[in-house]
Amino acid sequence: MNSKSISSLNSWSSSLSSWSEQQLQLIPSPQFQIIHTNIPEYSVYSDQNFQDQNQFYQHANFQKQLTFQFKRPITGLQNSTIKSKPIPNVLPTQMSLVKSTAKYSRKVFIGGLPPDIAENDIVMHFRRYGQLIVDWPHKSDSKSLFPPKGYAFLIFEKETSVQELINYCVVDKEKYYICISSPSIKDKPVQIRPWSLVDADYFMDNSQPIDPRKTIFVGGVPRPLKAYELASIMNRLYGGVCYAGIDIDPELKYPKGAGRVSFSNQASYIAAISARFVQLQHCEIEKRAEVKPYVLDDQICDFCKGVKCNGRYAPFFCANVSCLQYFCESCWTVQHAKPGKDFHKPLVKEGADRPRTIPFKWC
Known part of the structure; x- marks a missing residue:
């Protein structure tokens, strides 16, 4: 001082x-x-x-x-x-x-x-x-x-x-x-x-349904940042925001430093994940936050509809804007052996709701 x-x-x-x-x-x-x-x-x-x-x-x-x-x-x-x-x-x-x-x-x-x-x-x-x-x-x-x-x-x-x-x-x-x-x-x-619990969720447009497949994960969110502030920032950058949420610890209900934003249209969603990073500022705190598709753990393979994996949920999600689909192991191998797709990397959902890239070994 x-x-x-x-x-x-x-x-x-x-x-x-x-x-x-x-x-x-x-x-x-x-x-x-x-x-x-x-x-x-x-x-x-x-x-x-x-x-x-x-x-x-x-x-x-x-x-x-x-x-x-x-x-x-x-x-x-x-x-x-x-x-x-x-x-x-x-x-x-x-x-x-x-x-x-x-x-x-x-x-x-x-x-x-x-x-x-x-x-x-x-x-x-x-x-x-x-x-x-x-x-x-x-x-x-x-x-x-x-x-x-x-x-x-x-x-x-x-x-x-x-x-x-x-x-x-x-x-x-x-x-x-x-x-x-x-x-x-x-x-x-x-x-x-203190962290007020009402600041964890914010619906910017209640007329729009929340589509998990138009939802992004935002990592590195300043912990004081409220959901409505995150929604306002992302809406100003990409438009079409209908919901924002701050991920909180289930026991203490304190921000974990990550959030989710749902868009009402595919164009805004793709624009956000294509940017990969966004600068988030809260008072004197400024962080470079990472943007990724929000990966769900209860989705059926978009190609075989569960036929080739005995109905099990798809373990992989392709975040490349030309795909943006869920795959079982068999369908991933087949679809990404095609020209121009062999460099795609699958995302899986981590325990803390953070999508991460994993190495994929070809058979």
Whole structure:
């Protein structure tokens, strides 16, 4: 953090107790649900030693320093008018969330941590909201007790703990903050980034049926990116988007860094897979995402219709735009022995829903 940012934070801290008791009484009651908004990958701020919410509000300069947004709770999956449409087994994978009372993933990103804060200190600070563990990338391979890059993940035992944490946060420019202290820094604002479950699916055009064979896999999606943002980007680039989904972990319901986009027409679908890569930007995060056809694991061979493979599902998909079909082993060998097709490579579906190219040995 540069000297200008530090000066700004010091100025904010010095003004915390400047309000009169009468002014503080005008602050609305904090019984509200704050809607999750766009939050970047890396954080700049944070928060700690306030023991309860009333004390926290009494130490905040609401009018001059922070912009608060009080919103009503989200009650269901938005943009999901699909009453008469059968949903294929591939899309969307998160529709069961509509029946759940959960609003957030139990996994929460926290960034901008003091460099000398230990794992135990983080646990002790956030345990007031519920039982949790602290994790960060490659933690099991390292003996370090400190998050190495200034960020970590809070994994709570209960989803209600996340809602409780959010209720205690301050919102500044659509970002959540809470203060935390370390041996060298007191009351440092850190950023809290929850994942709202309603952001996992977005229907851009409800009048169009979802066709799994016009669906692409997008790998390397920035984890804060919402489904509607992914849909907007792909629609701007290729047009014809009717649905976008963010792949989430089935247990924690946290983004896995991949997504799916369905198109309403073949031309947009082919244009997307022909591009192979697309630049995705979310705030200060920019990633080069890989685009591939979404491979299904329950398709019959398009040539023999299961006759040559005893009705088993086709294991191979040809992603070349001249094919875009499913093959059993026998039909792949025959069809791709033809001139101009011997260089095609089959795709199979990986366990994490990621299509991958495999080597094919000719008989």
